[in-house]
Amino acid sequence: MGRNPCCSKDEGLNRGAWTAMEDKLLTDYVKTHGEGKWRNLPKSAGLKRCGKSCRLRWLNYLRPGIKRGNITQDEEELIIRLHNLLGNRWSLIAGRIPNRTDNDIKNYWNTTLRKRLQKDNPMSSNLKKEENPNPKTQQLNQHPFKKMNTNSSCVIRTKATRCSKVVISQQQLKPIVAPPPTSVDHVINDNNKPVETEPLLLPFVSKEVHSDDLDLGLDFMMDFKMDDFNLFSDLLHVDFSQSLENNSTISSSDNKGYLCPKSDHIDDQTFLLSDDSLYGWDFQSITNLTQSEFDWV
DNA sequence: AAGCAATCCAACCGCCTAATA
DNA sequence: TTATTAGGCGGTTGGATTGCT
Structure with a gap:
């Protein structure tokens, strides 16, 4: 039943920072065979990496056309507005900002924007960290679609959950x-x-x-x-x-x-x-x- | 110049849904 | 129909870098 086992538990896989050689192997393979089939990719490409790791490396770093760093003023304003609408739904936000990855935007938000906005508007509840970081506890305590804030404005953030x-x-x-x-x-x-x-x-x-x-x-x-x-x-x-x-x-x-x-x-x-x-x-x-x-x- | 703190960001972790055998 | 995994996502971590004293 089901699919074949995942590679994630395999021993002997490389971890941590990618080398230039690994990047080249991954890039060459994806350019030849296309994206997808991440589970089988490492073996076929000669990489000692988990498929998930390959996917992440490709999408966030090696993929052609990716812009990294130097967020422009326009992009920054857009990120702020989109975050107001969507909360921490980074993939959706990234989808509206050409050539930026969700990871890049998430990092920029967490390291730069949140602090700045918090400084500008310390009462903004959207910018505060969750008081209870345990997602299990949050699930138990709250309806998944009712992530309420105490003031009238709120962002509903649900992870892979949809309103029915x-x-x-x-x-x-x-x-x-x-x-x-x-x-x-x-x-x-x-x-x-x-x-x-x-x-x-x-x-x-x-x-x-x-x-x-x-x-x-x-x-x-x-x-x-x-x-x-x-x-x-x-x-x-x-x-x-x-x-x-x-x-x-x-x-x-x-x-x-x-x-x-x-x-x-x-x-x-x-x-x-x-x-x-x-x-x-x-x-x-x-x-x-x-x-x-x-x-x- | 050295030591420490703060910041950055690539990569990992764990969860969820959709896909599939 | 069911069990199981791949792919995708947001949260978090920790090594590298930068700034400050």
Whole structure:
């Protein structure tokens, strides 16, 4: 049953810093045979390393096009904003910053940004270390989707965990900053040709906007399928170009990248979101919510 | 110049999900 | 369907480097 045993327990494997010769062996092998099959790679490439170690070395160091060090001002601002949205989800953050690795960004955050931001804003709970570092204890004490902070802003950080269902009442969606569009205009493929598709209708109508109600804190992010992260590209000033399923790209006439949920109505006031339903919400509606305004089911 | 502290960052560890036999 | 592992991820470590006294 199952797959063949992993190499990780093998004796006699090299550990620690990689030598130039090991780097060359790994690079030559991956260039010839491509990425993947990491378990078998060390043996085939003549490396005395664990496959996991090879993968990490390739992805974080040897892979062509990687930028290392010298984080620019723009990149730094983007990291901060993305971290506000996503918390410590380094791979997702790295996915929005070209040619940077998650490890690089994580290191930069931990060594530079966190300290600086903590200094600038010592009350920011997002920047504090976890009081209880034991993940097992955290799991026992908290719902995996309810990593709460004491103030209203919070980042839900779940490791390899997904929200299955959540109920949001329409009332809770106030305030909506701008009227959301009623549909995404069209879906295009890689060749910029329109694709036949059903309209992605928003299940709620916009409310009156009261500027006094606006709270633009962006510390909140739900843990839906993060593959859909491109829907936040407007906010992040990044090209709205990442592919969705079927190699298609959604765009809207105002290029705002509004989120259009495929949710089920429970009644006129409440919507049930399931795991694959976040082809999104109006971004501000989501980010203005506090964690306590959700009922997890 | 020496010793120590602070910082950096590559690599490892352990957990989780998806894949697969 | 089930058991098991590979791949991927975030957290952490520890050796190397840099800065300070």
